[in-house]
Amino acid sequence: MDEPSHKDLFLQSLNRCTKSEDFIPAFYDRFLASSYEIRDKFRRTDFAQQNKMLLRSLRLIAGATAGDSKSLQELRERTETHNRYHLNIQPRLYDLWRSVIIKTASEFDDQWNDDVETAWNAILGHVIDHMIKYY
Numbered sequence: 537m538d539e540p541s542h543k544d545l546f547l548q549s550l551n552r553c554t555k556s557e558d559f560i561p562a563f564y565d566r567f568l569a570s571s572y573e574i575r576d577k578f579r580r581t582d583f584a585q586q587n588k589m590l591l592r593s594l595r596l597i598a599g600a601t602a603g604d605s606k607s608l609q610e611l612r613e614r615t616e617t618h619n620r621y622h623l624n625i626q627p628r629l630y631d632l633w634r635s636v637i638i639k640t641a642s643e644f645d646d647q648w649n650d651d652v653e654t655a656w657n658a659i660l661g662h663v664i665d666h667m668i669k670y671y
């Protein structure tokens with residue numbers, strides 16, 4: 537049998553994480569707790585909306601590595617909203633974002649293992665490289 541792709545491992549893990557409605561809020565609690573700079577970026581944010589948008593986006597962009605067209609479109613849109621002319625998310629903030637979301641996922645996914653962690657790193661790494669390249 538073929539090995540599951542990073543996309544499949546990532547999406548299955550994300551589904552296990554989001555069986556709990558607390559997953560995305562727990563991520564944002566930790567992300568906001570990490571610094572004043574992050575809290576300041578989200579000072580006007582409606583988190584009920586934001587939580588839904590992040591989850592939708594994570595599901596959509598998972599296929600970007602594989603070149604799936606809807607994924608690429610979502611990635612292009614997020615790259616544009618986050619670039620220096622819009623939200624101005626500096627490249628250095630993505631490492632923190634990635635480590636906080638992966639740490640949170642490792643606590644919510646009851647089947648977390650090294651392969652799952654590799655898949656999260658690969659999918660998010662690809663997305664983040666792209667966002668940074670077009671910052």
Ligand code: HEM
Binds near residue numbers: 574594618630633
């Ligand atoms: C690959 C990583 C990321 C993904 C997939 C992502 C996804 C999203 C999505 C879907 C939205 C809502 C739609 C939009 O405005 O574009 C959003 C908004 C936002 N993101 Fe990100 N994001 C990422 C990284 C970051 C990082 C590192 C920061 C750093 C602080 C950040 C800060 C924000 C802010 C401030 C908003 C606007 C919230 C508001 O409307 O008040 N994002 N993000």
